[in-house]
Amino acid sequence: MSTDTPRSFQEIILRLQTYWASKGCAVLQPYDMEVGAGTFHPATTLRALGSKPWAAAYVQPSRRPTDGRYGENPNRLQHYYQYQVLIKPSPPDLQELYLGSLQAIGIDMDLHDIRFVEDDWESPTLGAWGLGWEVWCDGMEVSQFTYFQQVGGHDCHPVSGELTYGLERLAMYILGVDHVMDMPFNDPDAPIALSYGDVFKQTEEEYARWNFDVADTDTLLQHFKDAEAECARILDTDYDDPKTGKRIVMAHPAYDQCIKASHIFNLLDARGVISVTERQAYIGRVRALAKRCADAFVQTKAAGWVPEAAE
Amino acid sequence: MPDLLIELFSEEIPAGMQKRASEDLQKLVTNGLVEAGLTYAGAMAFATPRRLTLTVNGLLAESPTxxxxxxxxxxxxxxxxxxxxxxxxxxxxxxxxxxxxxxxxxxxxxxxxPGRPAAEIIAEVLTATIRNFPWPKSMRWGSGSLRWVRPLQSILCILADEEGAEVVPLEVDGFASGNTTGGHRFLSPDRFAVSSFDDYEAKLKRAKVVLRPDERAEMIWHDATNAAFANGLEVVEDRGLLAEVAGLVEWPVVLMGNIDEEFLELPPEVLQTSMKEHQKFFSVKNPKTGRIEKFVTVANRETADNGATILAGNQKVLAARLADAKFFWENDLRVAKAGMGDWQDALKNVTFHNKLGTLAERIDRIATLARELAPVVGADADLAEKAARVAKADLSSEMVYEFPELQGLMGRYYAEAAGMEPEVAAACEEHYAPLGPSDDVPTAAVSVAVSLAEKLDVLTGFWAIDEKPTGSKDPFALRRAALGVIRILQETESRVSLGAFIERQLVQVARRMGASWKLYEFQDAGEDSTRWHPAMIVLAEDQVIEEELSFETMRQIFVEGNLSLTEGEDGRLPSLADLGADLLSFFHDRLKVYLRDRGISHDVIDASLAMPGNDDLVLLVKRAEALQAFLKTDDGENLVQGFKRANNILTQAEEKDGVEYSYGADVKFAEADEERALFAALDAADAAIKPAMEAEDFASAMSAMAALRAPIDAFFEAVQVNADSAIIRRNRLNLLSRIRQTVGQVADLSKIEG
Structure with missing residues (x-):
């Protein structure tokens, strides 16, 4: 495994992909919806449930509208990337596997101080929690390491190990860059060298303005209600499909609506139209959807559901 | 006699749980062994981030028959x-x-x-200990069902004697015991076998693991202070941080780094808090200026470049953190200099408690009360109100949002920046005090007024919504608030009639509760106004509602509004006065605890509590202290006996005769000299006690009372109260009644025990 320093943001991503592929993970693609974190990808949220083994790694573009700073803050962005690994059941050498990934992206294990510092993870919107650590490299948090105990209100059996890398921050550290917009996106010696700013400065500005001041809150509120209603409607539909005669539980389409509601809530939050008391109520509404989706997913074959033996 | 060595090796254990876990391991295993008949000579337990270790020496080789x-x-x-x-x-x-x-x-x-071999017992005890370990939070991992704080990786369990060491065989959830352990995760990861505790500790050290937490803490402190000293600086002591950092490393290496010049102007508390909370750095200050100039970080390893890369990384992270802090500080200063109005407005959107409204409303109530309290505690009313209005404004600041523990202190900086009076700035910081029994109380008058007001508001508020502390449950720290009030009043000798202020504040709270319930939407006519909740009564008094409400309607309001209401034993809802009296008696209970620690017994407090003006806690304590001192004297002790004798005879006679003997005794019916002497003594005592009580000179009043001891004793010696003559008997009973009255001006001695 090469330990030479990578030269660009994308090289770090590519090395992570190669590394986790070599460790047996299915390298998935980002989920095609707006999410707040890699955990929301159904490959994590839903696949952490049920009895079937799973091993996946992927990049997930993530959006946190309130974190937008018009591209001016050195490390705050409303759109950023997470790298996510989920292995179920968590292997006994997950810590070693993880440290190997740091080595792979150019962190010299002989010169740095890597620490596992207690950090309990909880997602009120997903009804999920786990125990683990934030991983420090020379005092900087470079990853989140969690053993999932519950998702959507269901105990995880077996337990998944989840790794989340905040890619921009990690890459800035490895590449020695102080402002995210200055970070080389592709090879700095390429004929057309692009920085992170070349790719994202424009969009950060545009979205910050839209998120904070322009997004139409009435429309968003309506979208929230629509997503909530559609999610419930999907889950209320009979499992037995009259057309195919098959039992088809639609956990994933319903979960898409849950994701949608969650993101709309984040947008409304950024627009400042949700009061402190309402906040909890909205989070509770999203959690209720997530729980119902989890209930539905454990009824699928993908989760290991088997039809009860015939009488 | 063999020695036992146990090590439970795992992924990283949270620093804050290690000490307790090592103690629990020792307790559970040794208790289990002793219960099974295996006694031992000594035991010690240790923890590192990755292991809990227990050594038990001089263990019986088998349990006795x-x-x-x-x-x-x-x-x-x-x-x-x-x-x-x-x-x-x-x-x-x-x-x-x-x-x-x-x-x-x-x-x-x-x-x-028959006795059983030690190994058999150990295997049982350790298996049970692992399965039932009292972690504050534990987890499962992989496909297993065992719970541990983080995944368990190996179990070492050996019994060693002169002839060698043997593994105690046991298996928990697929983990079989062995005689090996692992060294430092990065510096010496290989596993190795050990044969005794000494061998284990020595080999660990070779494998770059310092087993003993105090040894690691000592190494860190020693190296940190040395490094600071070499630069003419000193490390800011922080025991909690030291213990935590010692729990984050197996091989501590101290590195000292620089703070960028541009951050040195931040308040030192901000630097210190930011470095401690985010990075677990120690602050290093210049003893001459008090400024924090450097930091100490503790790495978990040595490196070929002597930590240069690690230090550079840490410095960079710190710079980013401090850039945030500086950004908050500068933004905050802008708002502060504009008078903090934006922050006060923002508190209108912060819920204090869903039944008690927003923080802004709470601040309004505190300001009103602080203004009323000001003249009583010697503060300027305008300043007290102003201080109350800005004291919690910093809760909206970015800095306090980031570091809640800096609340109050930042308020002081910001009030100073806003050009406010020094008394106001000081109150911002001091009004939370005292936070614990050993915390200083505020002494500046304005701070005292605001501090008392904020505590009385929280107490009356939670009393009004029936959220009083019960048993060990006191989620809103109301006992602490009451003790704070008591300590402030005592230590500043502030004479406050608590009862009146409590009732006034209850009215404020209740008015706000009533307003939020929109009572006027309910129109049922009702009859029994004694059952009204305080909030309703206030509203009715204010004529916010003109219709009377029935009890049923009110119950509906409470149920729909999700409000609790507890009826008294007589089925009535408490009135404002009841609530106030109940809160005052809560203060008295706290006062008893407070005074018990200062050597004043509960019956002395009861005797003082029975006197008027008992809601003035300073007066109450003065009285109790004087009485306690008096009761320690010979006269005091005997006077109590004499008084009780007089009181008993009188009470019995009054019960029997169905009359009250308080019409005044007349000396002309006195027969014995002792009787006449008692008349004279009571006259003299009355003449002395009255002015002494008015001057609150309890010592003089007590000594005047003490002068009654001899005449009372002599009277009982010489005179039969129940004389044959009805006139003489009545006169003597009336004389006893005078004793009760005279003594009763000072304290209710009938409450004194013994």
Missing amino acids: VIEERKGPKVGAPEKAIEGFLRGVGLTLDDLEIRDDKKGQVYFAKMTK
Whole structure:
């Protein structure tokens, strides 16, 4: 495994992909919806449930509208990337596997101080929690390491190990860059060298303005209600499909609506139209959807559901 | 006698849980061993981030043989009874002994429980300990069902004596015990076998693991202070941080780094908090200027570049953190200099408690009360109100949002930046005090007014919504608030009639509660106004509602509004006055605890509490202290006896005769000299006690009272109260009543025990 320093943001991503592929993970693609974190990808949220083994790694573009700073803050962005690994059941050498990934992206294990510092993870919107650590490299948090105990209100059996890398921050550290917009996106010696700013400065500005001041809150509120209603409607539909005669539980389409509601809530939050008391109520509404989706997913074959033996 | 060594090796254990876990390991295992008959000479437990270790030396090699006797049925008892006994003890009739008992001949069974080898017992005890370990939070991992704080990786369990060490075989959830452990995760990751505790500790050290937490803490402190000293600086002591950092490393290496010049102008508390909370750095200050100039970080390893890369990384992270802090500080200063109005407005959107409204509303109430309290505690009313209005404004600041523990302190900086009076700025910081029994109380008058007001508001508020502390539950720290009020009043000798202020504040709270319930939407007419909740009464008084409300309607409001209401034993809802009295008696209970620690017994407090003005806690304590001192004297002790005798005779006579003897005794009916002397003594005592009480000179009042001791004793010696003559008897009873009155001006001695 090469330990030479990578030269660009994308090289770090590519090395992570190669590394986790070599460790047996299915390298998935980002989920095609707006999410707040890699955990929301159904490959994590839903696949952490049920009895079937799973091993996946992927990049997930993530959006946190309130974190937008018009591209001016050195490390705050409303759109950023997470790298996510989920292995179920968590292997006994997950810590070693993880440290190997740091080595792979150019962190010299002989010169740095890597620490596992207690950090309990909880997602009120997903009804999920786990125990683990934030991983420090020379005092900087470079990853989140969690053993999932519950998702959507269901105990995880077996337990998944989840790794989340905040890619921009990690890459800035490895590449020695102080402002995210200055970070080389592709090879700095390429004929057309692009920085992170070349790719994202424009969009950060545009979205910050839209998120904070322009997004139409009435429309968003309506979208929230629509997503909530559609999610419930999907889950209320009979499992037995009259057309195919098959039992088809639609956990994933319903979960898409849950994701949608969650993101709309984040947008409304950024627009400042949700009061402190309402906040909890909205989070509770999203959690209720997530729980119902989890209930539905454990009824699928993908989760290991088997039809009860015939009488 | 063999020695036992146990190590439970795992993924990283949270620093804050290590100490307790090592103690629990020691307690659970040694208790289990002793219960099974395995005594030992000594035991010690240690923890590192990756292991809990227990060493027990001088353990018995096997548990002693135990002979147990059990008494059975009588000889000749029904066969079924004897058979049942034999089954129970697992013996045959031939094994039983026959002994003579009081009631005749009885069967006895003698059972020998052979000793068991130590290894067998240890395996059982350790297995049970692992399965039932009291982690504050534990988890499962992989496909297993075992719970541990983080995934368990190996179990070392050996018994060692002169002849060598042997593994104690056991298995928990697929983990079999062995005699190996691992060294430092990065510096010496290989596993190795050990044969005794000494061997284990020495080999660990070679494998770059310092087993003992105090040794790691000592190394860190020693190296950190040395590094600081070499630069003419000193490390800011922080025991909690030291213990935490010692729990984050197995091989501590101290590195000292620089703070960028541009951050040195931040308040030192901000630097210190930011470095400690986010990075677990120690602050290093210049003793001459008090400025924090450097930091110490503790790495978990040595490196070929002597930590240069690690230090550079840490410095960079710190710079980013401090850039945030500086950004908050500068933004905050802008708002502060504009008068903090934006922050005060923002508190209108912050819920304090869903039944008690927003923080802005709470601040309004505090400001009103602080203004009223100001003249009583010697503060300027305008300043007290102003201070109350800005004291919590910093809760909206970015800095306090980031570091809640800096609340109050930032308020002081910001009030100063806003050009506010120094008294106001000081109150911002001091009004939360005292936070604990050893915390200083505020002494500046404005701070005292605001601090008392904020505590009385929280107490009356939670009293009004029936959220009083019960048993060990006190989620809103109301006991602490009451003790804070008591300590402030005592230590500043502030004379406050608490009762009146409590009632006024209850009215404020209740008014706000009533307003939020929109009572006027309910129109049922009702009759029984004694059942009204305080909030309703206030509203009715304010004529916000003109319709009277029935009890049922109110109940509906409470239920729909999700409000609790507790009826008293008589089925009535408490009135404002009831609530106020209840809160005052809560203060009295806290005062008893407070005074007990200062050597004043509860009956002395009760005797003082029975006197008027008991809601002035300073007066109450003065009275109690004087009484306590008085009761320690010979006169005091005897006077109590004399008083009780007089009081008992009088009370019995009054009960029997159905009258109250308080019409005034007349000296002309006195027969004995002792009787006349008592009249004279009571006149003299009255003359002395009255002015002394008015001057609150309890010592003089007590000594005037003490002068009654001899005449009272002499009176009882010489005189029969129940004289044949009805006139003389009545006169003597009236004389006893004078004793009660005279003494009763000072304290209620009937409450004194013994």
